[in-house]
Amino acid sequence: MTMAYWQKEIRSLMGKAIHRYGLIQEGDRIMVGVSGGKDSLSLFHLLHERSKRVPIRYELFPVYIDLGFGSGRAEILKNYFENKGLAYHIEFTDIGRRANSPENRENPCFLCSWERRKHLFHLVQRFKCNKIALGHHQDDIIETLLLNIFYSAEISTMVPLQTLFKGKITLIRPFALLEEKKVERFAREMDLPFGPSGCPSSGKTKRKVIKDIIGSLNKKDRRVKGNIFRALSNIKIDYTLTPKGHSCEGGNV
Numbered sequence: 001m002t003m004a005y006w007q008k009e010i011r012s013l014m015g016k017a018i019h020r021y022g023l024i025q026e027g028d029r030i031m032v033g034v035s036g037g038k039d040s041l042s043l044f045h046l047l048h049e050r051s052k053r054v055p056i057r058y059e060l061f062p063v064y065i066d067l068g069f070g071s072g073r074a075e076i077l078k079n080y081f082e083n084k085g086l087a088y089h090i091e092f093t094d095i096g097r098r099a100n101s102p103e104n105r106e107n108p109c110f111l112c113s114w115e116r117r118k119h120l121f122h123l124v125q126r127f128k129c130n131k132i133a134l135g136h137h138q139d140d141i142i143e144t145l146l147l148n149i150f151y152s153a154e155i156s157t158m159v160p161l162q163t164l165f166k167g168k169i170t171l172i173r174p175f176a177l178l179e180e181k182k183v184e185r186f187a188r189e190m191d192l193p194f195g196p197s198g199c200p201s202s203g204k205t206k207r208k209v210i211k212d213i214i215g216s217l218n219k220k221d222r223r224v225k226g227n228i229f230r231a232l233s234n235i236k237i238d239y240t241l242t243p244k245g246h247s248c249e250g251g252n253v
Contacts, residue, residue, distance in 0.1 A: 036073035038187035039135030067096030069198030139180040
């Protein structure tokens with residue numbers, strides 16, 4: 001069966017990100033953080049498919065951290081991985097319940113994300129992986145930039161390649177060049193078993209506010225979202241309020 005253009009584009013953009021940012025090398029053992037949502041399942045599916053046709057060898061090890069919401073995701077993913085004959089790990093926790101408890105009303109998403117990340121770092125060492133692949137896409141990168149500007153007073157975002165703990169662990173985001181709508185279409189067309197996490201804060205977060213703002217602006221001018229993303233590679237240091245001694249010659253970095 002001939003592959004549709006949009007499917008070719010998805011594979012091409014993921015491959016472009018992998019090559020542009022040097023995300024995967026020969027012999028990598030990559031833990032894939034699978035949340036049960038469309039993004040991480042699409043990422044795992046595409047990386048697994050890619051591993052069979054590229055000239056370098058790398059291993060994938062999917063991990064699901066159950067946050068304790070009783071969503072039933074663990075059983076669904078267990079069946080999915082076992083039907084494919086894949087090694088995997090499911091970690092049961094109460095992270096979500098603690099993060100959304102009455103004692104932590106102010107910022108449940110921060111605590112949940114922080115604790116989930118700590119579990120991943122522990123597991124990546126336990127299972128002897130050198131990289132963690134996450135399903136964050138271009139929309140996540142754009143939204144994080146504006147979240148950090150609006151709510152943290154800093155200009156920063158997720159990056160495609162991030163080394164931690166003096167190079168012992170590397171985070172990679174192979175979907176960095178992919179729009180969310182393309183990932184969602186792929187997940188639906190491939191009939192991947194994605195679904196809601198069961199989180200009570202879903203749809204009520206600051207990220208949702210930012211997503212709506214960007215969506216509204218993009219409806220009026222379809223260049224807006226792409227321009228925000230491209231701006232991350234077009235920083236004019238001489239036209240920012242950098243402290244004395246921190247300016248760069250030449251303007252663009």
